[in-house]
Amino acid sequence: MHFLALAVCFSVAVSWWLRQAPAWRLDLGQMVWWNYATASLLCLWLLHPRMDAASLSRMPWGIALALGVVLPGLFVIMGRAVQSAGIVRADIAQRLSLMLSLGAAFTLFGQRIDAWQMLGIALGLLAMLAMLARPAARALRGDAAVWLLAVWFGYALVDVLLKLLALRGADFGTALQxxxxxxxxCMGVAQLLRRARGTRLEWRSLGGGIVLGVLNFANIDLYIRAHQSLSANPAVVFAGMNLGVVALSAVVGMLWLREPTSKINRAGILLAGLAIAALTRAAG
Structure with missing residues (x-):
């Protein structure tokens, strides 16, 4: 479970860094672009991916290509969802993608559920709803609902693709690289199109992208290792990751950022702790 716990910490760090970007006048598109350059260099340095013909022939190119398109696209989709629907609703949509991920665990990956897993998942869903509870807000406007649905489906798709990547016989480093x-x-093509329309490259955004790349690489690397170490329990990884991120974000917001919380929110943090304990017991 230590890989999963570390992945949760780095996931929260990625979200925090992205949310700070507007205040620091960082260009999101350029940050995401340089983030993948940094992550690629870290992969070469730390994982030593095999680039020989035999390793490349075993590579699940369809999954790699899908991730290559979906991962950067999700950064953009999340940004549009935050702009059109607000951070709270976008975060809810992202974390409730857990429902689709769990559905995949019990259908596509054939996992059988036991009593501890059922208890942990039930407590986790209650905890997420409690921690994300907010006063009723204004109705959604324009295309906000479309972006929220894209966030909901997109993050579940990434969960499934990363699980498939962990299951295939290809070299882990080669697939990730x-x-x-x-x-x-993909992001380079998008930035060239933006540059043709007058957007200028910024050194500030390059620096922000390098930091984002370090955090993002650690997050994805540790998340895949969690799936590998708990290969028989994909539901535990799916639920633990989403639940852990919401719980840690709530604690950081309450203790560090001094965000106001209700009794329901604080009860959700307690339920999250119980859910994580049950999932840890289920993972053995």
């Missing part, structure tokens, strides 16, 4: 390179190329 290929996904990062493809994502960098």
């Amino acid at each position: 290929s996904s990062f390179v493809l994502a960098f190329v």
Whole structure:
């Protein structure tokens, strides 16, 4: 479970860094672009991916290509969801993608559920609803609902793709490196189109992208290792990741950022702790 706990910490760090970008006048698109360049270099340095013909022939290119498109696209989609629907609703949509991920665990990956897993998942869903509870807000406007649905489906799709990547016989480093390179190329094309319309490259955003790349690489690397170490329990990884991120974000917001919380929110943090304990027991 230590890989999962570390992945949760780095996921929260990625979200925090992205949310600070507007205040620090960082260009989101350029940050995401340089993030994948940084992640690719870290992958080369730390994981030593095999780039020989035999390793490349075993590479699940379809999954790598899908990740190369979906991963950078989700950064943009999340940004649009935050702008059109607000941070709270976008965060709810992201974390409730857990429902689709759990559905995949019990259908696509054939996991059988036991009593501890059922208890942990039930407590986790109650905890998420409690921690994300907010006063009723204004109705959604324009295309906000479309962006929220895209967030909901997109994060579940990434969960499934990363699980498939962990299951395949390809070299882990090679698969991850290929996904990062493809994502960098996709974002590079987008940035060239933006530059043709007058957007200028900024050194400030390059620096922000390097920091984002370090955090993002650690998050994805540790998340895949969690799936590998708990290969028989994908539901535990899916639920633990989403639940852990919401719980840690709530604690950080309450203790560090001094965000106001209700009794329901604080009860959700307690339920999250119980849920994580049950999932840890289920993972053995």
